[in-house]
Amino acid sequence: MVALTPISRKPVGFYVPTVAAAGAFLGLFVGTSQGSGILGILVGAIVAGALAFVLTQIVKNETVARWATILAFAVIGLLLGGIPALVLGAIFGWFFAWFSFWLYEGRYRAKIAPYLTPGQVLWHFTFRVICGAILVFLITPILVVIPLSFNAENFFTFTPKMLSFDPEGYSLKHYRDFFTSSAWQGAVWNSIKIAPAATLLSVSFGTLAAIGLSQQHVPFRRAIMAILISPMIVPLIISAAGMYFFYSRVGLQGTYLGVVLAHAALGIPFVIITVTATLVGFDRSLTRAAANMGANPVTTFFRVQMPLILPGVISGGLFAFITSFDEVVVVLFVGSAGQKTLPWQMFTGLREQISPTILAVATILVVISICLLTVVELLRRRSERLRGMSPG
Amino acid sequence: MSDTVDATNIPGEKSGPMLAADGTPLKRSLRRALRRQKMSALLLIAPLLIFILITFIAPIADMLFRSVENEIVQDTLPRTTAILETWDSESGNVPDTPVFKALYQDIFIAQERKLHTRLGSRLNYELTGASSLFRKSGRGVGDIGEVYQDQFEDMNAFWKKGENWNDILGSDAWLAEIKSWKKASGQAQPPFEIRAQIAEILPQTAAFYQIFADFTQNEKNSNLYKKDPWELIYSAFYDDLTGANAARIDTYTGPGAAELSEAKAAAANFETVDYKAAFGDIDKDWLKMPIWDTIRAYSPRFTNGYFLNAVDMQKSENGPELRPENQRIYATLFLRTLFMSTVITLSCILLGYPVGWILANLPARTANLLMILVLLPFWTSLLVRTSAWKVMLQQQGVVNDTLVWLGIVADDSRLALINNQTGTIIAMTHILLPFMILPLYSVMQTIPPSYLRAAKSLGATNWTAFWRVYFPQSVPGIGAGSILVFILSIGYYITPEIVGGTTGTFISNRIAYHISSSLNWGLAAALGAILLAVVLGLYYAYDKIVGIDNVKLGG
Numbered sequence: 001m002v003a004l005t006p007i008s009r010k011p012v013g014f015y016v017p018t019v020a021a022a023g024a025f026l027g028l029f030v031g032t033s034q035g036s037g038i039l040g041i042l043v044g045a046i047v048a049g050a051l052a053f054v055l056t057q058i059v060k061n062e063t064v065a066r067w068a069t070i071l072a073f074a075v076i077g078l079l080l081g082g083i084p085a086l087v088l089g090a091i092f093g094w095f096f097a098w099f100s101f102w103l104y105e106g107r108y109r110a111k112i113a114p115y116l117t118p119g120q121v122l123w124h125f126t127f128r129v130i131c132g133a134i135l136v137f138l139i140t141p142i143l144v145v146i147p148l149s150f151n152a153e154n155f156f157t158f159t160p161k162m163l164s165f166d167p168e169g170y171s172l173k174h175y176r177d178f179f180t181s182s183a184w185q186g187a188v189w190n191s192i193k194i195a196p197a198a199t200l201l202s203v204s205f206g207t208l209a210a211i212g213l214s215q216q217h218v219p220f221r222r223a224i225m226a227i228l229i230s231p232m233i234v235p236l237i238i239s240a241a242g243m244y245f246f247y248s249r250v251g252l253q254g255t256y257l258g259v260v261l262a263h264a265a266l267g268i269p270f271v272i273i274t275v276t277a278t279l280v281g282f283d284r285s286l287t288r289a290a291a292n293m294g295a296n297p298v299t300t301f302f303r304v305q306m307p308l309i310l311p312g313v314i315s316g317g318l319f320a321f322i323t324s325f326d327e328v329v330v331v332l333f334v335g336s337a338g339q340k341t342l343p344w345q346m347f348t349g350l351r352e353q354i355s356p357t358i359l360a361v362a363t364i365l366v367v368i369s370i371c372l373l374t375v376v377e378l379l380r381r382r383s384e385r386l387r388g389m390s391p392g
Numbered sequence: 393m394s395d396t397v398d399a400t401n402i403p404g405e406k407s408g409p410m411l412a413a414d415g416t417p418l419k420r421s422l423r424r425a426l427r428r429q430k431m432s433a434l435l436l437i438a439p440l441l442i443f444i445l446i447t448f449i450a451p452i453a454d455m456l457f458r459s460v461e462n463e464i465v466q467d468t469l470p471r472t473t474a475i476l477e478t479w480d481s482e483s484g485n486v487p488d489t490p491v492f493k494a495l496y497q498d499i500f501i502a503q504e505r506k507l508h509t510r511l512g513s514r515l516n517y518e519l520t521g522a523s524s525l526f527r528k529s530g531r532g533v534g535d536i537g538e539v540y541q542d543q544f545e546d547m548n549a550f551w552k553k554g555e556n557w558n559d560i561l562g563s564d565a566w567l568a569e570i571k572s573w574k575k576a577s578g579q580a581q582p583p584f585e586i587r588a589q590i591a592e593i594l595p596q597t598a599a600f601y602q603i604f605a606d607f608t609q610n611e612k613n614s615n616l617y618k619k620d621p622w623e624l625i626y627s628a629f630y631d632d633l634t635g636a637n638a639a640r641i642d643t644y645t646g647p648g649a650a651e652l653s654e655a656k657a658a659a660a661n662f663e664t665v666d667y668k669a670a671f672g673d674i675d676k677d678w679l680k681m682p683i684w685d686t687i688r689a690y691s692p693r694f695t696n697g698y699f700l701n702a703v704d705m706q707k708s709e710n711g712p713e714l715r716p717e718n719q720r721i722y723a724t725l726f727l728r729t730l731f732m733s734t735v736i737t738l739s740c741i742l743l744g745y746p747v748g749w750i751l752a753n754l755p756a757r758t759a760n761l762l763m764i765l766v767l768l769p770f771w772t773s774l775l776v777r778t779s780a781w782k783v784m785l786q787q788q789g790v791v792n793d794t795l796v797w798l799g800i801v802a803d804d805s806r807l808a809l810i811n812n813q814t815g816t817i818i819a820m821t822h823i824l825l826p827f828m829i830l831p832l833y834s835v836m837q838t839i840p841p842s843y844l845r846a847a848k849s850l851g852a853t854n855w856t857a858f859w860r861v862y863f864p865q866s867v868p869g870i871g872a873g874s875i876l877v878f879i880l881s882i883g884y885y886i887t888p889e890i891v892g893g894t895t896g897t898f899i900s901n902r903i904a905y906h907i908s909s910s911l912n913w914g915l916a917a918a919l920g921a922i923l924l925a926v927v928l929g930l931y932y933a934y935d936k937i938v939g940i941d942n943v944k945l946g947g
Contacts, residue, residue: 032799131750134743135765141780144790156783157793205440212436217429231448233931235883237900238920241907242451265448326773329885346775350890362776369771
């Protein structure tokens with residue numbers, strides 16, 4: 001974004017106390033962890049305030065100032081608390097150097113409207129910090145699980161060795177457990193057998209129905225749509241209970257087919273939603289043009305319509321796949337020990353004896369989800385470009 | 393469309409109906425085309441609709457049926473329930489001997505089929521102690537029957553042997569077949585046929601023997617001819633010998649006629665059984681009202697009992713009434729589920745609103761980048777996120793460790809963040825947050841930022857501008873997100889089960905418990921039906937407000 005407001009250097013009376021306040025805030029935490037909160041606040045405020053003054057008024061060169069601060073803080077950290085404190089010190093150093101110049105040069109005003117009052121500017125940044133905190137909250141669990149899965153001990157927290165980046169604190173033993181345990185491998189194979197079959201069913205039925213639903217005249221469209229979407233809305237425990245009762249009556253309970261059918265039903269709403277969304281932008285005159293040139297409906301479907309809606313179909317399929325791959329409640333009731341899937345195994349592990357192997361599995365699953373997310377995002381963009389909805 | 397066609401067809405115009413190219417009236421031709429379009433659309437939808445109806449809707453319907461179905465009492469105690477209909481429960485008196493006799497017959501058959509314990513556990517849901525009562529009675533009915541069995545057998549050893557009974561009761565044709573039948577042959581056992589004359593003069597014996605024969609031949613798969621009859625047959629035999637048809641016994645001329653006459657003569661002087669007293673000896677509870685009230689209340693094929701149970705009520709003489717305070721658990725559980733879902737929804741609004749705002753107001757490139765942070769948890773396996781929270785919130789977990797290190801909490805007073813409501817709320821807020829952010833974002837994207845600036849330039853303060861101009865426009869997003877989050881959270885099972893402990897569980901956990909542990913499927917179905925009704929109500933609201941077509945997945 002271009003600069004909205006011309007910027008100018010700020011007076012010492014503004015930025016030194018602000019940086020000192022930030023220093024006091026961090027000092028509070030460091031202080032309490034070392035024993036005295038008040039001392040921490042005082043030391044933090046004085047050090048940060050002095051630093052801001054020295055950097056801006058005496059050193060003046062920003063690059064030199066930044067590297068000097070980082071180095072100084074890192075060395076102090078190393079002397080005080082070893083490797084973890086070194087990293088922490090370097091981060092603090094970078095922050096204070098950046099923060100001092102950011103305020104001193106008035107750079108913080110550059111990208112916001114010139115007419116804002118100081119209070120509004122403060123709120124603007126406070127708000128961003130809050131949003132940042134929420135976004136961190138959103139991904140913390142994932143960020144915590146990944147390093148913990150390399151823990152050399154059977155603990156669920158960071159050991160001192162891990163924090164000091166000692167290679168001995170890390171190991172792949174939980175991954176080894178996962179790849180050598182027959183229970184986990186059996187579960188992986190069951191998941192791999194069930195999810196694609198369920199996906200295939202929901203995608204083939206779902207795409208056909210989505211094409212039907214997006215025709216101009218569909219009697220009872222609303223009611224049909226409500227029924228088709230219902231597996232997503234009805235609480236899983238109710239679907240699971242109903243399927244358990246009904247499938248035991250007809251002899252499908254505890255069979256591979258039963259689980260596949262159940263998962264296919266659960267995946268269908270996702271296929272319907274994504275494919276109908278793709279079809280909204282579909283130009284009907286294309287099929288008419290194809291028919292005009294002598295193509296029969298089947299050729300039209302495969303040669304004209306299908307390539308255009310393919311991205312939607314594939315992302316619907318990925319949704320259906322992940323639904324089945326992640327699903328645990330229904331398989332818990334409809335399946336038997338022979339259909340124990342990966343989530344089921346994880347669920348048992350979490351409920352009974354929680355072992356760190358679960359963290360290794362979780363990390364692998366996170367990596368898979370990142371891949372799937374990337375594919376879906378790419379497909380969505382491609383689909384929008386194909387239909388001319390966005391420049392790409 | 394038909395209006396415009398009609399307009400060309402005004403009476404009095406000479407041109408007549410407008411024609412399509414093939415000469416048919418345009419109106420009909422258009423209608424036919426429309427019908428064809430509808431049909432083709434329906435044909436495309438049909439396979440999926442049938443698939444969903446069979447694999448999903450039928451199971452739900454089956455579950456709803458189970459919540460009112462109650463055939464077990466009538467199926468297991470058919471005679472008792474039939475006679476009990478004439479019993480005046482208002483009188484406060486325990487039913488008379490005929491009911492006890494019917495009960496003896498029913499329980500005898502049930503315990504042979506091993507069904508009495510199932511009935512016992514069914515009635516135990518309504519009346520504590522019924523299970524052990526039926527188990528005890530199942531063991532005791534044999535003794536009641538032995539009274540007559542012993543007397544007949546002491547009088548003449550002839551009555552001991554199954555072959556003799558079959559010779560009398562079986563038809564000649566059947567006897568010929570069964571005698572030549574060998575089990576080892578692998579052929580099906582010839583089904584028992586009653587001797588016509590016997591069926592007339594010993595109706596009760598014949599009826600019960602038929603049941604005995606069916607059971608022996610079809611369920612036990614043993615050779616009926618060699619099988620000694622149940623004690624129950626002797627009781628029925630005694631009843632026939634001393635009953636209304638007794639006089640006709642002398643007209644009988646088939647096999648065993650002499651023994652039959654002898655038995656008839658002797659039976660008159662037999663020691664009799666007082667069924668009521670006999671059941672009283674088995675367990676005094678049979679001589680008290682509660683069990684009879686319960687059996688009577690649950691005799692009909694359909695019951696609202698499970699639903700009453702699910703809302704902490706029970707049947708009584710004066711219609712449904714609330715259970716005693718200490719037995720009410722479901723109302724608390726439903727309220728807790730609603731309360732916690734509300735808290736989760738509110739915290740999602742609180743956390744989701746700022747994020748939705750910032751995503752909608754940042755330049756597209758940055759917004760897309762931040763969007764990944766929202767979508768990544770959305771795409772991550774539910775169990776991964778739940779296990780992450782389980783690991784992080786433990787007493788020795790990352791969150792507590794960090795708080796202790798920062799000195800916010802003391803090492804000996806670590807926070808209990810898991811296995812309680814806090815754990816469930818934190819974990820579920822995190823899990824459902826993307827479902828709030830995505831609809832909020834898509835609504836906020838459509839609000840022009842210039843409105844807010846216009847409001848401010850007209851003199852509104854920041855707060856007024858936000859509250860009076862921006863917020864009302866974002867309400868649809870809040871509505872859509874809230875209903876979605878609320879619907880999803882109210883039926884959550886996995887996360888509360890893992891991080892909820894005992895105080896942080898939802899109604900779903902109770903349903904799962906009744907299906908897999910207590911095996912009270914009717915109650916599970918009733919609880920499920922109530923939950924389903926709530927969810928469908930919300931679903932309907934969602935459809936009205938947002939439109940089910942507008943559900944978006946990941947942008």
